[in-house]
Amino acid sequence: MKKLADLKKIREKAQEEMKLRGSNVRIKIVVGMGTSGIAMGAREVMKTFLEEIANRNLTDVIVTQTGEKGLSSMEPVVDLIEEGKAKVTYGNMTPEKVKKVVVEHIVNGRVVCDYVVATGE
């Protein structure tokens, strides 16, 4: 059984790491989790991002969920917000596309143009 005490170890480890490389959030991922997004598989998209973050040990990325905002025909929709750069919106996402976005965009810093449906703001 998982115990709260296990978290103490995780916290100590994380704090050590933050001393070394700072606690900056480099990229914020926002997964659209409205009714149409969920119906089109947004939960799998969210899950794949979380798996990739855990597997690749990405400590400077955060993921959040948000509601619908009028791109229902392109759901699941994901925003990638990077400090000092224009927001990139990916559409019609699938777990496979998420893996590619993680490798190309988040790890290597190259926008995956084929999946982009909007930019800016």
Added chain:
Amino acid sequence: MQDISLHLLDIIENSVRAEARRIKVRVKANVQKNLLRVIVEDDGVGMDAYTVQQAQDPFYTSKLERIKKVGLGIPLFKQNAELSNGSFKMASEPGFGTVLTVDFQLDHIDRMPLGNLKDTLLGVIIGHPEVDFYICLIYSERGKEQSFHLDTAAIKEELGDIPLTYPDVIEYIDQSLNEGIQNTNMEDV
């Protein structure tokens, strides 16, 4: 929506949008009573009696018409509950919050499966770090009861300033939920 866990995700997102700080999610399966009950309770902005009625209408939405014209989340959940000899109740008070109680006849042929509860809960917990979630799963059969409780407020207190998206934390919450769901037989409900 293919299963109850997807509806649950949708309904929890409503609570988050209603500015809830704390959301309680309870799933109870009772074999003797032949009942599967899902309760979502939030401390969000709440609704007046008229809005509660309106929210069950598929052509009502709280968003601007420029953005979308329909609001299908609640009506679809309600329909699916009623199709399996269940019920859908929504109680709300402006300024206090909303409680949603959705019942299904456990062995009804048209009842949708519970689905992947873990993915729903993991997503909302990590995707909304500003909201505290209290999760409670109870499975009872022949007088025996198995239950699982998870309070993310305690987890966050323990973590201090470490974000929930920290890789080891994702794994911790993922495993906790998995154990809880297995221990309460909620995988194949």
